[in-house]
């Protein structure tokens with residue numbers, strides 16, 4: 161072991177902070193939670209060995225406050241930091257600062273975050289690696305005129321995307337030249353506000369694609385492997401709602417093809433630790449690279465359920481300098497897993513966030529059911545952060561059993577005091593198109 165981790169600081173909150181505490185504890189590693197003034201009652205604060213308040217409720221004051229997080233790590237004697245997802249997870253400056261303080265960053269090298277965080281640079285790397293791309297610009301677009309010219313070349317509809325994008329923000333479909341100017345300005349200002357970077361690029365808008373992504377892993381000895389794919393086609397506003405693994409839409413040959421594309425990119429940049437390579441899959445059976453996420457993904461549990469590999473533990477072990485101790489090609493896919501993101505939002509009011517106190521909670525259980533969550537009865541969901549309250553995961557020996565099990569668990573779930581999207585999941589799981597696999601990234605918004 162190149163470097164030992166004895167005490168891990170978790171620079172995050174919510175379910176992922178809890179998930180990381182579980183993994184660390186099973187590895188015999190102590191944990192330091194950080195929390196905002198709004199999160200004093202949060203479960204991760206109670207579960208960790210140590211907990212440090214790092215600032216006010218707004219993310220800028222706490223979960224994005226790099227000096228306070230580094231100070232907490234030093235004062236509490238942590239030797240490593242796990243960033244989770246969101247917040248600082250894809251901030252290369254943070255990764256550099258962590259390393260410059262002699263702390264281990266549980267994630268890729270700063271340069272990997274930097275390349276993949278700029279989607280234009282990411283597409284260049286994918287192109288070098290021989291991975292198929294969505295037709296579009298190879299550099300950011302400088303003006304509305306240029307956008308019109310490129311769009312005329314590749315043909316409408318096109319998609320304007322933020323080079324610095326994430327979480328589905330800064331994206332606009334443009335159906336015709338007449339719409340270009342207003343959409344360009346809207347996407348650019350949304351990107352500027354969200355990421356402090358208004359640069360846009362343009363892609364062919366793929367009609368009726370599926371979203372298929374590959375879980376990858378690299379270690380510092382040059383080993384690269386995969387844990388198969390997930391299908392995340394069911395989305396609202398470009399955000400995933402329900403995911404499954406393996407994809408019900410591809411056969412063995414297509415699986416091999418997409419896994420190979422993902423591994424080419426990992427090898428091209430010498431990627432380290434866990435990552436996800438995202439593709440669109442069109443009706444003609446072609447894959448197109450869209451982006452790489454250089455962190456653990458929200459939907460990682462479904463991959464764990466079908467492969468038996470603990471992704472968070474593997475991240476920590478790779479960060480300690482260990483070799484990857486699994487090889488995707490030799491791991492059989494065991495059954496099928498589905499994740500339903502349970503959000504505190506009101507399906508009857510255009511899915512507006514519905515924070516508040518959980519007055520009654522009963523979580524479903526039984527064979528094949530897993531819940532990753534930070535909420536408990538009596539807990540008040542603060543209004544400052546994202547609205548996910550639980551990830552409900554159902555495993556089955558096949559897709560049919562996983563679906564039936566998920567429906568059974570959704571029926572049993574009791575969450576009172578807040579509104580949730582549980583009724584939406586029930587509708588998805590009983591749709592004919594869902595059952596026969598004929599659904600695309602635009603399907604869910606048509607169904608609701």
Ligand code: ADP
Nearest residue numbers: 245246247326327399400453456457458459546
């Ligand atoms: P993943 O790619 O891991 O499945 P998503 O694509 O849904 O996650 O979200 C990407 C990132 O955006 C995540 O790190 C998540 O924390 C954040 N995010 C998710 N939902 C929202 C939201 N409603 N508003 C802002 N950020 C969000």
Ligand code: ADP
Nearest residue numbers: 325326327328329363364365366371398450601
């Ligand atoms: P983010 O960083 O916000 O996750 P992505 O590039 O991963 O952005 O795109 C998010 C979603 O937007 C995809 O899962 C897909 O549904 C849709 N999307 C992205 N690019 C295209 C495209 N070229 N054509 C059609 N849909 C797209």
Ligand code: MG
Nearest residue numbers: 327438451453
């Ligand atoms: Mg994405």
